[in-house]
Amino acid sequence: MPTYPAEPFRIKVVEPIRSLNRGQRVSALQAAGYNIFGLRSDEVYIDLLTDSGTGAMSDRQWAAMMLGDESYAGARSFYRLKEAVDAIFGFRHFVPAHQGRAAENILAKVLLKPGQFVPSNTHFDTTEGNILDRGGRPVNLTIPEAADASNLHPFKGNMDLAGLEAFIDRVGAENIPLGMMTVTNNSVGGQPVSLENLRQASAIYKRHRIPFFIDACRYAENAYFIKQREPECAQLSVREIARQMFALADGATMSAKKNGIVNMGGFLAMNDDELFQRACNELILREGFPTYGGLAGRDLDAMAVGLWEALDEEYLAYQVGQVGYLAQRLLEMGFPVIQPPGGHAVYIDAGAFLPHIARDEFPGLALAIELYLEGGVRAVEIGSLAFARKDEESGEMVHPLMELVRLAIPRRTYTQAHMDYVAETAGRIAARRKEIHGYRITYEPRLMRHFTARFEPL
């Protein structure tokens, strides 16, 4: 039997959830156009759609919210957040933003010109969307091991360093206004990036004078994996490892909805003074004054506390352990699960699980729909629906590495009995996998189609 450390907290407030019957779920799904984003939360029993902003805040965070200073400029809340961000991340400047994509939007606005390239180990969908929206070209340079779900490489989130060198040589550093790294690498299974890989990528960017920004959403989980798996770091604290990671970069975008354990919040950090000035001007236009950045003072306080809590190593052992537990149970039921499991979610290789469904008929969507119909479990497709797009140069469809379904684990929210329920629901689907069919799109928007597209069964 797989196990993991018992919850390092007890429950003080409860939120009731209930399960619909199968007939009600069928109607709910049809009304949503077969898009699980269109479901009402009341129609879902276990919601593993995302770990973003869905975690449970601590009593200390709720208490801190009462201290929120709602002054327009110079609020105490901002300075408390600044203390935490400075101490953990160590960049010269930062501006709060209401979430990660707002930070990405500002970064893209101040650095990117149409036609320019932005390489990364793998961009997240909102990062990719923000780059595309400014006429830029996102480029993913993931190591080949990441495409093999059963490969046990300890750092499958790594950047393909030779690929990065070759790419810079091919398009020229002058056409790359910034380079990025996503830690952990959400789009290839929440896989960590090693400190060594960050170090080398940073050196390559530096040699070519390309500013290097870390997409830091899950940096604490990444640092925890580094401590577990990179021998030279075994004796360091997660916080010390995080400092070493950020010391390699010129800045970072952060969604505190992940490793800040808040329901809303984020920031953009950087060292460059002039860039900071431009970011502030942009922030004022889009988010708000630089000491609140689209957030209430109380949100800044909750973030200041949550950033520290996410670095607690007992908590990290439990969080990563809970993800590993669900992964192991699904594996035992015959699901091809990405291994080793990442820090925030279990990823099922739906392409391998449903090989009879073509990539453009969305095996990941088909599996996500079955999880809902079978047990009211909401998970999300991270495959061709979310990421396939036409290449501007060749006009060909570029598919992501894999057709995945992600079961994200909200932080400090569900119990082991909930995880068992999810595993048992999935087990019943495994028994009838051959009967599952694909889907066709009946409506899609120009960008980020997976959020609002509608479908019909084939």
Ligand SMILES: *Cc1c(COP(=O)(O)O)cnc(C)c1O
């Ligand atoms: C969630 C996420 C973002 C965007 O953050 P939001 O707060 O959802 O806007 C960016 N990058 C990664 C890797 C993410 O997981």
